[in-house]
Structures are given as structure tokens and as C-alpha cells.
Amino acid sequence: EIVLAQSPGTLSLSPGARATLSCRASQSVSGSYLAWFQQKPGRAPRLLIYGASSRATGIPDRFSGSGSGTDFTLTISRLEPEDFAVYFCQQYGSSPQTFGPGTKVEI
Amino acid sequence: QVQLEQSGAEVKKPGASVKVSCKASGYTLTDYYMHWVRQAPGQGLEWMGWINPNSGGTHYAQKFRGRVTVTRDTSISTVYMEVRNLRSDDAAVYFCVRGSRILARGPEPFDPWGQGTLVTVSP
Numbered sequence: 001e002i003v004l005a006q007s008p009g010t011l012s013l014s015p016g017a018r019a020t021l022s023c024r025a026s027q028s029v030s031g032s033y034l035a036w037f038q039q040k041p042g043r044a045p046r047l048l049i050y051g052a053s054s055r056a057t058g059i060p061d062r063f064s065g066s067g068s069g070t071d072f073t074l075t076i077s078r079l080e081p082e083d084f085a086v087y088f089c090q091q092y093g094s095s096p097q098t099f100g101p102g103t104k105v106e107i
Numbered sequence: 108q109v110q111l112e113q114s115g116a117e118v119k120k121p122g123a124s125v126k127v128s129c130k131a132s133g134y135t136l137t138d139y140y141m142h143w144v145r146q147a148p149g150q151g152l153e154w155m156g157w158i159n160p161n162s163g164g165t166h167y168a169q170k171f172r173g174r175v176t177v178t179r180d181t182s183i184s185t186v187y188m189e190v191r192n193l194r195s196d197d198a199a200v201y202f203c204v205r206g207s208r209i210l211a212r213g214p215e216p217f218d219p220w221g222q223g224t225l226v227t228v229s230p
Contacts, residue, residue, distance in 0.1 A: 035216045044202055044223050045152065050216035088152055092206075092214045096168045097142075099152040 002027055002091050004100035011105045019076040021103045023089035028069045033093030036065055036074045039102075040085045048087075049074060079105070109133040111203050111221035118227045119193050126189040127224045129203030136184040137161040140206035142217060143177060143188045145199040155201075158186060161209055190226075198228045 003026040032052040037045035047056040049065035062077040089100040114128040143155040156167035158177040179186045200223040207215035
């Protein structure tokens with residue numbers, strides 16, 4: 001099973017700041033089948049990025065993903081108030097599909 | 108638009124069973140895999156398994172084999188997930204989420220998600 005580690009655990013930033021979130025896999029993620037989700041309290045996760053760098057439908061271009069192999073990054077170029085949430089990475093190229101523990105982006 | 112509508116919150120005693128439903132709309136159920144993911148309070152996301160609604164074939168994470176069953180009723184575009192012999196650590200929000208197209212050449216991301224069903228396990 002591929003284990004995903006996310007860092008930092010919590011990111012404290014101000015609106016307008018740039019956020020850089022990391023996701024590291026215990027082994028190479030095949031086909032760069034790496035996704036990022038945003039989750040707000042009491043809500044279901046929302047797909048932001050798939051295939052490591054493709055934005056999902058309706059996702060603003062301030063969200064971008066990069067990386068390959070074992071190291072992936074989600075960047076939020078300028079934080080908006082609605083971006084404060086928990087972000088999870090997931091690899092979906094190998095079974096079992098696994099999730100990282102999450103990074104909380106707080107004000 | 109594509110939507111997954113889950114059944115309401117449940118309160119169960121240890122040792123009981125719970126069955127959560129997930130009704131798909133806006134697309135053909137049998138064209139996509141359906142997965143189940145759970146989230147314990149304040150915790151991360153845990154993948155449980157999937158069903159191929161076209162064939163009825165299933166695959167479960169190792170820790171859930173023998174205790175979790177996913178089924179479907181294609182006539183009403185609904186998938187079900189049953190957990191038997193509930194324990195306190197099964198208390199969680201359970202999500203259904205659409206996966207890859209059955210005929211896709213490669214894996215596709217999880218999208219969209221149901222709204223979640225809270226299962227409480229209490230004596």
C-alpha cells in the first residue's frame with residue numbers, strides 16, 4: 001500500500017498570502033494519478049486537482065498542482081477567505097487508493 | 108448535474124448492522140464505479156471499497172473484508188453499503204463517491220461525493 005505523508009500539518013497564513021502544501025508518497029505514484037481535495041467542516045471533500053496538475057471543473061486558477069513520482073505540491077497563489085479549509089492528497093493509481101492525513105490551512 | 112444523495116444519519120448499538128444508501132442522478136449508474144470512503148470524527152479519509160454497478164463485482168480494503176458488503180439496485184440507480192457487527196470505532200461519516208468510468212483506459216479521480224451519512228455507535 002502506498003502511504004502518503006502531508007506537510008505541514010497546519011499552515012497559518014493571511015488572506016492574500018501564497019500557500020504551498022506538500023504530499024510525499026512512500027513509493028512512486030503510477031501515472032501521476034494524484035489528486036487534491038478541499039474539505040470544509042461538515043462538508044464532503046471537493047476535487048480540486050487530478051492527474052497531479054489538472055484543475056477540476058470550476059476550480060479557480062489560483063489553485064495549481066505539480067510534481068511526479070513521489071513528491072507533489074498544491075499551491076494556492078493568493079488565499080481567499082473561502083480557501084481556509086483542510087486539504088487532502090490521494091493516490092488513485094494503485095489499490096488500495098490511499099489518502100494523506102491532511103493539511104489544515106488556517107488564518 | 109451529477110449528484111449522489113445519501114440516506115440520513117443512523118444511531119446503532121455495538122454488534123448491530125447499518126445499511127447506507129446512495130442514489131445517483133444526472134448520469135447512468137452502470138457507467139461508473141462507485142466507491143465508499145469513511146471519516147472518523149476529526150480524522151482523515153479511509154477508502155473502504157468499490158462496486159462495479161454494471162456487473163455487481165466488488166473489491167474491499169483488507170480491513171473491511173467479511174464485515175462490509177456493497178450492493179446495488181440498478182432499477183433505482185442506488186448503491187448500498189452495509190457494515191455488520193458494528194464497533195465503537197466504526198463511528199464515522201460514510202461517503203459514497205463516483206470513481207472511474209467502467210470502460211476508462213486508466214484510473215479517473217473521485218468526483219463527485221455524496222453529502223455523507225453520520226453513523227453513531229452507542230450502547
